[in-house]
Amino acid sequence: RALRAVLALFEIMSGLRVNFHKSMLVGVNISESWLAEAASALSCKAGNMSFLYLGLPIGGDPRRLDFWEPVLTRIKNRLSGWKSHFLSFGGHLILLKSVLTSLPIYALSFFKAPSGVCGLGVRQLREFNIALLGKWCWRMLVDRGGLWFRVLAARYGVERGHLR
Template identity: 75%
Template sequence: MKAMVEANVFTGYSVGGANSVVVSHLQFADDTLLIGNKSWANVRALRAGLVLFEAMSGLKVNFHKSSLVGVNINASWLSEAASVLGCKVGKIPFLYLGLPIRGNPRRLLFWEPIVNCIKSRLSGWHSRYLSFGGRLILLKSVLTALPVYALSFFKAPSGEVCGVGCCWLGMAWRMGAGVALRGGGRLLGLEMG
């Protein structure tokens, strides 16, 4: 992809203003996200590049698992381009590396799937079967891994950070991971980072 962009065969997407950066692909292990401007030249170059990759590497591109997603592009053009590429037309939101690729990360709705994932991971655990130390390890591993991963990509609004913290504290409270106070209350003494 890098060679195709440098040779002006494929046009990536320009991000930023005066000091813009051209993004053509993101890769992690066997997941690849190809990003470019809407043009038939890009579609043909992408198809040729992927077929060439298959021939040179001996690996097979799963076109039946691949999707073409457009932002502000009409459906008929996407459908035609997807048929040329031999893939299906996808839509936003979609998942890439387990993270939702969708609208604005500054909106609380964007973070809803991540908070739901945290809640679902915690709902299956029964704290009465875990020691106090086991409870703390569970809380720290489950409730910090997913948000840290997501926050390394997107900046969350303060309201959502509070929502994740409330999940963390609520689970700790239900597990009894605190110090008993007179009057039946509990004081939580855990570090959140």
């Protein structure tokens, strides 16, 4: 009941409405039975920590290859729609630019782009990626007490004062 009351207050204060059919309740450090009961009370689905949000995986380890599998599959599916082996080098470049620019930009602000993707004049991707990652480096230096830093430190560990 408390969850439903909080969400009702959110609806009143923001003017937005929660669509419970599209919503998913994800629990961290709670029992599966409580999560299932809460999801049932809210008339939504119960989920686990590994899910896609705006096309990107959430809740996994970005250092593992299987974390990136949904993103790679999505790119491969988009590229396979074209008969790319009949395209010239310029055609390949245009296709690559189209696929890369349609991916969420915020992904580049969290993860280092693969080195094979950089170059080819694709929006100076490497420099753009480094600039976005630099924002997090700056935050790490000036806001070490912030919740986001504590979460990352707990997840990845700290070695000699730096995140691993």
